Amino acid sequence: MITLALSKGRIFEETLPLLKAAGIQVLDDPEKTRKLILTTNQPEVRVVLVRATDVPTYVQYGGADLGITGKDTLIEHGMEWGGAATIGGLYEPLDLQIAKCRISVAVREGFDYAAAVRQGGRLTVATKYVAIAREFFATKGVHVDLIKLYGSMELAPLTGLADAIVDLVSTGNTLKANHLVEVEHIMDISSRLVVNQAALKLKQAPIRRIIDAFSGALAAQ
Ligand code: AMP
Secondary structure (H helix, E strand, C coil): CEEEEECCCHHHHHHHHHHHHCCCCECCCCCCCCCCEEEECCCCEEEEECCHHHHHHHHHCCCCCEEEEEHHHHHHHCCCCCCCCEECCEEEEEECCCCCEEEEEEEECCCCHHHHHHHCCCEEEEECCHHHHHHHHHHHCCCEEEEECCCCCCHHHHHCCCCEEEEEECCCHHHHHCCEEEEEEEEEECEEEEEEHHHHHHCHHHHHHHHHHHHHHHHCC
């Protein structure tokens, strides 16, 4: 059995064409079923639905053989910033170029971020992406107090909880609607395929077949 961990929503939807290229069709609609294990047209392949932030954990510890999640989530899980990487049995062979967005610093309209950075005082930054924010500001030489949040980060500068946020930005509409402006582009984000290294050895042929089909579909785009 090959188990693929996916999260509902954008990643699931954008993974379907890649699965199709591998001859895999998911037989349940995650928006309509309460099932967490979805069958496919291939009896030896199943999909498990987990939170995006849990995908690296499932794959690293063997709850799933493969998984798809954002680079942001992988970095927060401890993976390196650049290039293909491996940590503790988790291998990232492919950038799937899906669920693309960027991770940025944003502040309230009218907040003079450049002056705050120049003055060298401490900046309070609220984010779900603590590892990325810490690394970014450390490299920049800016002292920050990080506040961990789990959602609605846009509220933090509006309520005085923080001077700035580090968050994912796609169209920029959410920032605009909340009178926030993007002041730094930290990095581009896309979803990656991750594989359990032990599974890759034990189930080499079927897993390689899926990786090769995905990379073939990407090359044909
Ligand atoms: P937007 O208004 O299009 O800039 O989208 C921003 C909102 O969507 C923020 O709340 C982000 O956290 C979230 N978001 C944007 N892109 C992604 C993505 N690829 N994965 C998860 N959340 C995202």
